Amino acid sequence: METDGFLGGASTQTDTIDDDFDEFEDFYDESLPIERFLDRELSWLAFNQRVLELAEDDSTPLLDRVNFLAIFASNLDEFFMVRVAGLKRRIATGIAVPTNVGRSATDVLSDISAAAHQLQERHARAFQDLVKPELDDAGIHVEHWSDLGEKDRTRIDELFAAQIFPVLMPLAVDPAHPFPYISGLSLNLSIRVRNPKTERVEFARLKVPQMLPRFVQLPDDGSGLLRYIALEDLISNHLPELFPGMEILAHHEFRVTRNEDVVIDEDESENLLQALEKELLRRRFGPPIRLEVTDDMDDVTLSLLMQELEVTEQEVYRLPAPLDLGGLFEIAKLDRPALKYPKQVPTTPVQLLPDDPTSKPDIFAALGKGDVLVHHPYESFATSVQAFLEQAAADPNVLAIKQTLYRTSGDSPIVEALIDAAEAGKAVLALVEIKARFDEQANISWARKLEKAGVHVVYGLVGLKTHCKLALVVRQESDGNLRYYSHIGTGNYNPKTSRLYEDLGLFTADDQVGKDLTRLFNELSGYAIEKKFKRLLVAPLHLRKGLLKRIRIETENALAGKPSGIRIKVNSMVDEAIIDALYRASQAGVPIDIWVRGICSLRPGEPGLSDNIRVRSILGRYLEHSRIFSFVADGDAQVYIGSADMMHRNLDRRVEALVRLTDRVHLVYIDWFFEQAMSDSTSSWWLDSEGRWERHSRGDDGVPLADLQDAVMRRVARRRRPRAVR
Incomplete structure (x- = not known):
């Protein structure tokens, strides 16, 4: 789901986890409870869980469920490549990582690992137990080699020989052939073979070609079904052709995720373009941070991989085949309109x-x-x-x-x-x-x-x-x-x-x-x-100050008995200064609605701290990406839209711009948009003070709640040009 890049830039460390902590102490308010912030990494994993829940929901169109499974996998890959990689690098280099609850970075990493293991296992079960059976019922079969008859296997033998065998490159591992480099996110086969003449057991690695379709369509057998087989499954059952004369003892799938941080020193680089190009070449050689293996992998093979890749037990994820469900994007793209959200044709304003x-x-x-x-x-x-x-x-x-x-x-x-x-x-x-x-x-x-x-x-x-x-x-x-x-x-x-x-x-x-x-x-x-803009709020110099000023005005208006209110829609709510200002506004009686797609470090509904704050999240066929900041301002509504999330990277290390809306019709529309999103009759997730997200998708009578995105479609489709005044 896009992530539109959920990480961001900073001086000499671009888009690393360092950016989120460097200025933490500058904004820390000791007058508020120490545990007032939710952990941002666990909050991100909770966001990806919401994506998974859409895939598990049988009311979601089937191929869109497949798409959400693929999005979940893609999201998690990027999370490990950047966020987890950043934490591990800081721990390895001895750089302190402040936490919101007084725990060490190692403890945070352990919590992330536990949550990620549970989510990946749940993700695999969702495909195997929920989505795959429904694909079968819809005539879309992801077959296993054991499901195929002799006629199918003969046809696949021909396909393998003509289109797959020529591009495969098995690599032996022995004294003359050191353990090969395993590229990040590549799908691989570990293979143990025995030489029948010498009885010597050898190890080989085979990379599944990324330029070939991940799911190979099987020849039409007259059944009318669309049938596919995972490429790695097909290759695994032709290993004797790759190792003629050798006895195949075992083969298993594995996949490595590497640190994909790009780190450049802009102050020392005479040519930023050239420096970045060099760093991109180094990116692919980052250290491994996650090893995914099929759950049937034997201990001998796993020990070899862990030793050669230098990963710990905590970094190993045992999962049922197939690995890398991001490959399901291919299935999700099938032209089966009846299995997808109804097509929506955009209108011209x-x-x-x-x-x-x-x-x-x-x-x-x-x-x-x-x-x-x-x-x-x-x-x-x-x-x-x-x-x-x-x-x-x-x-x-x-x-x-x-x-x-x-x-x-x-x-x-x-x-x-x-x-x-x-x-x-x-x-x-x-x-x-x-x-x-x-x-x-x-x-x-x-x-x-x-x-x-x-x-x-x-x-x-x-x-x-x-x-x-x-x-x-x-x-x-x-x-x-x-x-x-x-x-x-x-x-x-x-x-x-x-x-x-x-x-x-x-x-x-x-x-x-x-x-x-x-x-x-x-x-x-x-x-x-x-330093002066009239209708814009611009980061890094003015945006946080401008928003804090407007939050403070709402706080003062509430204390004075004047109309007040704050509504914010963002992808992420993490910045401590903004959150603390919202807490103080809540304590003053300002009603606050936060509509967040992804990460939220704010604890809503905490007695005495955030009683007047509600946090909702909406996910659906479209990725909610707009950012809106609305303030009642004693009746003179101040409403801004723009590119900035409430994170250090956006407010301190990016050039961001918000523009104020002034047209009355636009203000009415934004107000309606928020009313729909925050309504108890709209399907959404609600955040509680403990960091738990609860889905509200059906009413007490079991009837599905309204879908916000459908409501927006209907409203926009009804727009008509005002008749000209004669």
Whole structure:
């Protein structure tokens, strides 16, 4: 589920666990209870458990259940590669890791291991016992070799010889052949063979080719069923062909997860691009941090793997085959609409539609009439954000385009629009964040392509990641004056993820927003240090201070008997200063609603501390990704949207931007959005003060509760352009 990268950047240690602790002491408030924060790592595992619960739920469409199983696996891989890796590195180097409950980092790691073991075992059972039988009933069979008849095996023998055997590379392990390097997340077979002439027992490793389909479709047997077999199962039953003359004693599957942290010293690097490329080459050789093996692996083989890979018993995960259920993404993509959520076709925001249906949309003219708030994926990214940039690239009156790019797709029309604009002679600035975790190489490629087209490419500020989602178009109007057209969003400029991620974006021709963005882009591309923004809150200098100020105002209003209230929607709520301010606001009587997708370190409902705080979480067909900050402000609502989560990385080590919404219609919509999400009649998870998430998906009568995302679809689909006044 995306994680949109759940880790973030810091000075010389980019995206590591160090970032979350370095400034902990600066914000610690000794007047509040010491155990007021929930452990963030265990909270993240609880989030992934909620993903798993969607896969276990038989009311979720079957292929979407398969998809959630794959998402769970992918999420957990990244968690180990970064979060667990960061903890282990700090322990190994003797760097202290403060905890919220006064325990050592070793204790925290032990708790993580225990919870992760339980979740992985539950995940495997969900596939074997819940989802796989339903796939069988739906005519989608994941077969085992033992299920196949002689005719099938003959056909598979032919397929193996023609398409699989040529790419396999068995590697022996003996005095002449040292134990091979095992790449991270690769699926492997451990094989023990015996030479019948010498009786000598040898060990070999075989990597399951990643370029081949993980689940191989079996030939049609006339049954009308879709039948698949796991690639490793198929290969395992052809090992005699790989080791002719040898006796196969045992074979088992295993998989290694490695530390995938990227660590660069930006202060010492003369060329950030080259330094990052070198570090990416080293990433694949990080130390192992998790070893997954099939539960039938013998002790001799396991001991050899543990010794060679230098992993401990705590880092070994025994699971039933097949390992790496992330491979289920292939099954989830099957074209079986009846087994998936009903297809939802995004609409074009009504404000962007032309008055004359036969004419071409003019986004600049539409923005001249007022701000436009778009809600993806319910409203189309292609006919809003993408169209905005494509129109800007083609418009001869557009003089300049400035944009941030954090993550984008491999065939991005956004990048192509910037290239077209540059080739048309416009001034184009692209701030490409090449440190976006796991998208580094793709962003480097795009940066070079943009540079070749004449785009001015910059890589942001030393020590900071540029995470804000901004686009600014400068256009010369018919009267000769220049006008700013701006877009500020909560999600990436990525057409693919825009169909899966829930995000908000504001289009505006407001002159003040345009000036704010101009100053911000100057700061990002040059040496300006901007301290004043009118309609924006910008990190790292102003965002936390601005939010703390608004929380304090709500606190003061509550104490004075004035209307007050705070509503926040984020992916993660971790920052201690923000949480402590919310605790104090709750103690003053401010009603507070926190809507969080993933991690939450705040304890709601704790008597005397957080009685007035509710925390809810919603997961579904779309990944809830927008960030919203709403304050009652004694009747003068202050509502912001933007890219920042409440974490140290976002508030201290990233360039983030929130923009204030001012249009009354937009404020009403945001208010409705929160009311729906926090309603007891909406399906959601509720967090208690002990850190437990309880799912509320059915009423007392057993009837399913309302689905928020369905409600948003219906509301957006009902929107109509206001009739013109005659």
